[in-house]
Amino acid sequence: MAWLLNHLQVTLASLGRLYRQPIATLMTVAVIAIALTLPISLYVAINNLSQLSAHWDSSTQISAFLYPQVNKQQAQILVGRLRLNKDIRSVKLIDKQTGLAEFKKTSGFNDALKFLNTNPLPIVLVIQPDIDSAQPLKTTQLLQHLQNENQIELAQLDIQWVKRLFALLEIANRSIWVLGSLLALAVLLIVGNTIRLDIQNRRAEIEVAKLIGASDAFIRRPFLYAGLWYGLLGGLLAGLLSSFSFMLIAPPVHRLTLLYHSSFQLSGPSLSQILILISISCLLGLGGSWLAVSRHLKDIEPV
């Protein structure tokens, strides 16, 4: 209980110390916040893009072209069978007439087609896969499965661009981790340096404390708490900054996507993401001060 009380006292005392040097504290906190805002914002932005692409991916469909000699009755039996497949959400049959009508409407070959006395188009099945976008391999398997059907001449899925987007997002994702690690290291060093200066400024106090029998843990404590505070405040500010940035760019992004008939909404960092950010920031603050404390406190001995 007394131990807990002491910790609480030290916690508040170190916060009070930061409060009494507002400019210096604000500078350090701002630098930490900026260093953290960059990776978290990029991370959230890429998350947004991934969701967007997942949406597109699930709307991809497979077109299965049947052999010309397959008639509508046979096709309907095939449709019935395919509907039992759990990887398929829906199957739509486009018969020869509908196909031709659509073709005439969209191709502009209307007049040319009049000269044909037979309908050259095959029956087409438009298949909507029911596959999690995170499993592109399963889509390929389904495609293979369809290809093996006797009556299907060609099953086609334009998945290439989705794959490319995924690959790009993967690169971006990795880059963020690299960038994030570097900036985390920067935060560690910033806090470490700030605490190092703090230790130097309080040299007299540390000497007296050691002389009258303060344990190393006791002397370390206020500096570690200061580091924790820097981390907490920096993390909070980073959370605010990144949320604010997303609030600023969300409306124009929404207007842009409306032009593409998409209902996509840019979403800023979620509460849990911000909480994780703050936790990481606290750990970095604590780690930075630990580095400074373990390197510099033992240099100070009463003489």
Add this chain to the structure above:
Amino acid sequence: MIHFDNVSKRYAGSHDALKRINLRLPKGQMAFLTGHSGAGKSTLLKLIAIIERPTRGRIYLDGVNLNNIRNRHIPYIRRNIGIIFQNHHLLYDRPVFDNVAMPLVIQGYRHKEIQKRVRAALNQVGLLHKEKAAPITLSGGEQQRVGIARAIVHKPALLLADEPTGNLDPDLSRDVMQLFARFNQVGTSVLIASHNLDLIRAMGTPVISLQDGKVSNNTLPYYHPA
């Protein structure tokens, strides 16, 4: 209380500051340590507080061989010692009360106990009315007494003082020395380094004289030269 067994101390890149020191300070005893400047008085006190380590020989504090004390256990040794050193001034960023309370805070005393003991210590040095004052507003003598209050607030068994009257006028010096004598009367062992020979003579307290790092004279009752 203190036992030096053939202790030598050589600072890196320097001559021997102490040479084969043998001495015993019995529990509850008060003694002065004198000698010219550079004789090794400060060094001897620092060895007791483990601020320095001996090059040779053994130092026992209350029967404990200080050579066996690991660095991380030094704080617990120092908690039994009240130290008044010239170059360990008060902390000027906090009031007198907080300065005196430091040893108790470090040892995790409760708030109420701290209040009681700090007031008692300030009362003993006659500065109870200054507890809220900033140290910078006090005179040299008053600051010295705050330092003494800080050294005795946790009731250590041993008091070490290095030139405690160094920059005080004779009247104030006598007051401070009498303060030490009073702590000694209630059972605290006291060792004071000083070259204020007039004052020492007037006190009638045993004297250990150092000359060039050796004990040249010792009027302690139990002293047996090696």
